[in-house]
Amino acid sequence: MLRVPALALAVLVVAAGDAGAADRDVARAVRDLAAADAVPVARRVEAAGVLGATAPGEARDAAMGALTRALGDPSPDVRVAVASALARLDDRRAVAPLLARLGDEPDDGVRAALVLAVGAAGAPEDAGSLDLALAAPSVRLRAAVVTALGDLGGGAARARLLDVLARPGDDPEWAVRGGAMLALARCGTREDAGAVLVAYRDGGGAARWFARAALATVVGALDPDPVPILDRLVADDDPRVSVSAARAFVRARRAGELVARLADPRPVVRAAAAAAVADEAVPGQEERLRALATGDPVRAVRWSAALALSRLDDPVSDALLVEGVGADDPQVWATAIAECRRKTGLELGRDADAWGKALARRRRELAR
Numbered sequence: 001m002l003r004v005p006a007l008a009l010a011v012l013v014v015a016a017g018d019a020g021a022a023d024r025d026v027a028r029a030v031r032d033l034a035a036a037d038a039v040p041v042a043r044r045v046e047a048a049g050v051l052g053a054t055a056p057g058e059a060r061d062a063a064m065g066a067l068t069r070a071l072g073d074p075s076p077d078v079r080v081a082v083a084s085a086l087a088r089l090d091d092r093r094a095v096a097p098l099l100a101r102l103g104d105e106p107d108d109g110v111r112a113a114l115v116l117a118v119g120a121a122g123a124p125e126d127a128g129s130l131d132l133a134l135a136a137p138s139v140r141l142r143a144a145v146v147t148a149l150g151d152l153g154g155g156a157a158r159a160r161l162l163d164v165l166a167r168p169g170d171d172p173e174w175a176v177r178g179g180a181m182l183a184l185a186r187c188g189t190r191e192d193a194g195a196v197l198v199a200y201r202d203g204g205g206a207a208r209w210f211a212r213a214a215l216a217t218v219v220g221a222l223d224p225d226p227v228p229i230l231d232r233l234v235a236d237d238d239p240r241v242s243v244s245a246a247r248a249f250v251r252a253r254r255a256g257e258l259v260a261r262l263a264d265p266r267p268v269v270r271a272a273a274a275a276a277v278a279d280e281a282v283p284g285q286e287e288r289l290r291a292l293a294t295g296d297p298v299r300a301v302r303w304s305a306a307l308a309l310s311r312l313d314d315p316v317s318d319a320l321l322v323e324g325v326g327a328d329d330p331q332v333w334a335t336a337i338a339e340c341r342r343k344t345g346l347e348l349g350r351d352a353d354a355w356g357k358a359l360a361r362r363r364r365e366l367a368r
Contacts (some may be wrong), residue, residue: 008039015188025050026059030066033082036073044073045081052085064089068097071114083113087120092119099129100226112144117196119147126155134160143175150183165199175204178214185214185221193222212236213244220248227257234261235269249317255282262288270296271304278308286314293320303332310339325352 030048032039039047048070051063067089070082080099086094095118102114115133127149134145146164149157164180171177177199184192196218205211218231219226226248233245246269249258259282261273273293277285287365292305293316306324309317324336333350340355341347344362348354 008195010017022054022268026062030062033066033070033073033078033190034071036075036078041075041077044070044075044078046338048078048081048085052087052088053273060091062088064091064093068094071097071101079105079110080113083110083117087113087117090121092121092123095126095129101102102133108138108140109352111138111141115141115148116145116151119149119151122148122152124152124157125155127152127156129159131160134164137170139171139175142169143179144172146176146179146183149178150186153187158184158189161188162195164194165195170204174203174208174211174214177203177205177206178210181211181214181218183216188218188222188223190222193219193224196222196321209236209238209241212238212241216241216245216248217251220245221225221253223252226252230254230257234272235266237268239268239272239275242272243275243279246272247279250276250280250282255280257284258282259288262292267296267298267301270298270301274301275306278311281312286312290316292312293317299332303335307335307339310343313343315363318356318363321359322352322356325350325355 009155029050032047033051036044038051048067051067054060054063063085067086071079073079077108084097086098098114098118098121100119102111105111106113111133115130118130120127130145132147133141134149142164146161149161157248160182161180165177167247168177168180181200184196188196196215200206200211200215203211203217212233216230219229219233220221223229230248230252232247234242236242236245246258246261249261251254257339258273258276258280261269262277262285264270264273274289276282277289286309289305289309289312291310293302296302296305303324306317306320321336323341324332325340327333327336333336337348337350337355338360344355344358345356346358348358
């Protein structure tokens with residue numbers, strides 16, 4: 001007779017229990033999502049989220065069926081949640097029902113979610129199926145289409161993105177062209193860098209922060225010599241642009257350029273470089289970040305370095321966050337509280353002492 005060790009048997013029992021609970025959660029979510037007349041919108045949205053997290057297997061098949069049927073739910077909020085869940089499942093079978101619903105959907109926000117889900121679940125050969133949406137008057141929808149094309153990739157998507165840059169239509173805020181540049185950063189080639197720069201120059205992209213940030217990303221990805229442009233953009237007064245440019249140094253395989261800018265004479269560059277070092281997880285820079293966080297003469301640089309240390313979970317950052325909670329600058333104490341909340345899951349307001357104790361307790365637990 002086969003004997004199963006007690007510990008192994010216990011593990012099997014627990015695993016079976018977990019699987020059974022997961023199956024029950026999926027079954028409940030399938031029922032909730034199907035009962036549009038009887039189940040509140042918030043519960044149906046939650047059910048879509050549960051189904052969007054199912055693993056491959058029978059439960060995934062049940063989730064796919066329930067979600068595709070719910071694409072016609074009477075609530076736009078539920079339809080958005082359903083499209084987002086199908087995007088997370090990343091299952092090719094979802095493309096046909098998503099496109100079918102796209103043709104009938106009246107709500108722009110839902111249409112954008114459907115398009116993004118096609119991008120997540122589809123393949124390069126699906127690029128042409130989004131042509132009608134790409135020609136729509138809605139800026140929001142066209143911005144979603146270019147993002148989806150970047151996700152689909154391939155030559156057909158790339159050609160359409162380049163055409164958007166050449167003939168953007170109504171795009172006053174650069175939402176569509178900026179999105180197209182970000183998409184080309186994922187699926188374009190080095191030969192596309194020139195077309196991007198021409199579109200940016202001729203379309204007045206320098207006047208829009210999103211265009212400048214997108215330019216930094218695409219130059220880092222495609223330009224064989226990105227440093228001159230990135231050096232200009234990393235000094236941009238808008239941190240959304242300067243940090244995008246700083247991160248692009250790493251993506252262009254120029255991490256040394258980023259590290260060098262931790263000592264740049266321009267404060268905005270030092271602050272952006274500190275943030276990017278954490279965002280891109282550049283190794284071995286903790287000591288330099290500590291020096292900036294505690295000794296830089298400019299407060300914005302000190303705080304950027306402190307947040308970078310926190311994202312890297314350097315122990316020095318705990319005391320810096322507590323100090324930030326008590327700061328008089330609303331931007332500093334608000335971001336300090338948000339970071340403390342992220343690390344502990346607690347809500348302690350502006351009580352610096354309580355946050356200090358919570359962070360110390362977390363640090364002790366991590367050391368065990």
